[in-house]
Amino acid sequence: MTNPVLVEVTRGAVIESVHRGAVSVFDADGKPVWEIGDTERPVFPRSAVKAIQALPLVESGAADAYGFGNRELALACASHSGEPAHVELASAMLAKAGLDKTALECGAHWPSNHAAEIALARAGGAPNALHNNCSGKHSGFVCTCVHAGIAHAGYVKSGHAQQEMVRDAMQAVTGAAHGVDNSGIDGCSIPTYAVPLKSFALGFARMATGRGFAPERAKAAKRLLSACMAEPFLVAGTGKADVALMQAAPGRIFVKTGAEGVYCAALPELGLGIALKCDDGAARGSEVMIAAVLAKLLSSDEAVAAKLSELAHPAVESRIGAKVGLLRPTAALN
């Protein structure tokens, strides 16, 4: 099955490039609400499932033990831009468990936020693991280990107790088997598992509603999604799509992007979970797709739908900032 073109990139009056993809929207009872393309095809969710991966941090009691509120939980679910607020908060989380950045095994990279990158260079600095977009998640991992009395060294590896906790949570929430055959290594060195796209839609419907979860898990899931919706900047960063999407209807939209063109999202008021994958892995394609899907699902709220529709039509600009084209969703997303 060939997935349909969901996004067009124009220049002048010509379609210059296109992005294909698949979209799945589920309710928490396991009923598909909207399906586009092949939603059975296995997809690595990458960072789009960080909120599920953070369940052990809350369920283990570590988050409470260290006094983590919305800000820390949002950062634990984040792919952040390495701005000072992100870096400082990750460091503070580690300090609560008596650790520092040397405990992180995610690797270092320059901040993805360009201003933060240039400022770091101008100050004569160099990036460390705290600047890694995943440093909040990894800080949550090692805090969970310390609280549970588990040696944190090697926490990124398959088979380590931390990754077993994460895998158990992922399997329970998505209902899909996470095994060796469908595993890969994520950019931050932890295992990631390719399962059918629709599993993530169902999983986030459950995360948003708690339906089918034990009370403790339902509470932890809602606490994590609420934290992200309360602190969208900490989930992403300046100018990021996830921030704009969540700010379009504060407290009503949860979204999280993942590398290679993935989005997971939830609309608690409708009890819906959403997952999508841009076939070619392009972030720009997936951003237009999720904005268009959310605009459609929230179309009864005209003001919100208008904001989301604007995010689904970003401009293509020249180097002097002239608008020379745009991205737009195709009719398949109407």
Add this chain to the structure above:
Amino acid sequence: MTNPVLVEVTRGAVIESVHRGAVSVFDADGKPVWEIGDTERPVFPRSAVKAIQALPLVESGAADAYGFGNRELALACASHSGEPAHVELASAMLAKAGLDKTALECGAHWPSNHAAEIALARAGGAPNALHNNCSGKHSGFVCTCVHAGIAHAGYVKSGHAQQEMVRDAMQAVTGAAHGVDNSGIDGCSIPTYAVPLKSFALGFARMATGRGFAPERAKAAKRLLSACMAEPFLVAGTGKADVALMQAAPGRIFVKTGAEGVYCAALPELGLGIALKCDDGAARGSEVMIAAVLAKLLSSDEAVAAKLSELAHPAVESRIGAKVGLLRPTAALN
């Protein structure tokens, strides 16, 4: 017509993302040699045709008047990384015509080479138009204007004598009409025109052989392609695919990438021109495609084909540099 998947991106044992595209290979008599996908579909060539856009610089006599050799002509055909050698040479070209960076209308952006970007920031600097990847092309444009006695102000605009010269060259070489209906504005503010992909394959077969050109144009075309093959670093920059591809068989392979997943190339010894477009605009997809196409066309030279095949299988790495997957061409490129 749906173009086939030409590149797969793997993680572990799973295909994570895919890139579709079209490829056209022509000889200079207008005979298609190898066609994949829809090669009639109009494509903006973007920077992949800078060698054709540089014809007026040579044909007008400006290049000779200013003493431009391989280095300057390579930079005039370049999408460079903004490294010091690129920036200094563009500045020197402008100085030959009594101008400086204030004559450039391409806009400024930070060097795409990360080390150059960080070094510029650490030195307290900021980017100017010389760092723009197109500054060599634009320097060639204004040098052409000054030599021809044309006011260079507004040289990026459709209708300016410089852009008319470029359009005339593009139409003559590709045989395709360049009009208002199929025009767009490129990132560096000059017009770009979407014409059938195959037109560029034919055009570069002509550029490489001079077949069908008047003697002066044939000489100028060979001089430009030879300059690029002699100075690949100046056409691109450190670690860039174009450099590795041209260095795989020095003097025998001309390649030039363009934004949104385009490649144009020529193999003078075989009298062939090549053009391809990755549907979704991804550079990584187009780089694997061109490497695989060149490996196939040069398969009789095992050593060269092996180098090109290696470039067609780049690794996907985690942040700590572990190999976690790879990109690979599909059987459609065999």
